[in-house]
Amino acid sequence: DIQMTQSPSTLSASVGDRVTITCRASQSISSWLAWYQQKPGKAPKVLIYKASSLERGVPSRFSGSGSGTEFTLTISSLQPEDFASYYCQQYNTYPRKFGQGTKVEIK
Amino acid sequence: EVQLVESGGGLVQPGGSLRLSCAASGFAFSTYDMNWVRQAPGKGLEWLSAIHRSSDFTHHADSVKGRFTVSRDNARDSLYLQMNSLRDEDTAVYYCARGRDTNGWYDLWGQGTLVTVSS
Numbered sequence: 001d002i003q004m005t006q007s008p009s010t011l012s013a014s015v016g017d018r019v020t021i022t023c024r025a026s027q028s029i030s031s032w033l034a035w036y037q038q039k040p041g042k043a044p045k046v047l048i049y050k051a052s053s054l055e056r057g058v059p060s061r062f063s064g065s066g067s068g069t070e071f072t073l074t075i076s077s078l079q080p081e082d083f084a085s086y087y088c089q090q091y092n093t094y095p096r097k098f099g100q101g102t103k104v105e106i107k
Numbered sequence: 108e109v110q111l112v113e114s115g116g117g118l119v120q121p122g123g124s125l126r127l128s129c130a131a132s133g134f135a136f137s138t139y140d141m142n143w144v145r146q147a148p149g150k151g152l153e154w155l156s157a158i159h160r161s162s163d164f165t166h167h168a169d170s171v172k173g174r175f176t177v178s179r180d181n182a183r184d185s186l187y188l189q190m191n192s193l194r195d196e197d198t199a200v201y202y203c204a205r206g207r208d209t210n211g212w213y214d215l216w217g218q219g220t221l222v223t224v225s226s
Contacts, residue, residue, distance in 0.1 A: 001169075032211065034211070034212035034213070036152075036213075038152075043202055043216035043217065043218060043219055044144075044152065044202075044213075044216055045216070046212050046213060046214050049207070049208075049211065049212040049214075050211075050212075055214065087151065087152050089152075089154075089212070089213075091210070091211040091212060094157065094166040095154060095166065095167075095168050095169065096142075096154040096157070097154065098144075098151060098152040098153065098154060099151075100151050101151040101152070
């Protein structure tokens, strides 16, 4: 099975900061990676698919990059509504796996 | 409105069974692969099961293989998860999710249904 490792687990940042979250796969997944945002008590929402494609309706301050085993999610200028948890997910093979999550907190 | 609505959660004793349902509306359900994902209290997301749009294949996580079974009824626009031999560690919010592009990423999620396994 492919394992997904996110870092950091928690990130403290201020409004306007540039934020980067890293996701590493235990083996190559090409570009078959998605990023999700989840707010407390709500279902996850997809932000990025195929490592760098922005889902329709998602603000352009979100971007994704990487291929193979290392990926990043970047928020160019953190907004108040961006304080949430973020998860990566590989869809190269079954079983699908999510990273353990990164909680973005207010500094 | 395009949506997924889960139902069937509740309190069940260890060793018991429960069947979750996910009703789809507003889109051509039969043309999408579907999935179940759960989230234990205070924990991350765990993918559980996937089913092909025509039920040609299913996949399950090792943690539920042999205990949970995913199925669907395209005539009723519905997805199901039959859960048997439930354990304390199965306590979680269960989400159904629509797969995009041959079940790649999940672009539509239900609101979730809570399953609590406790004596």
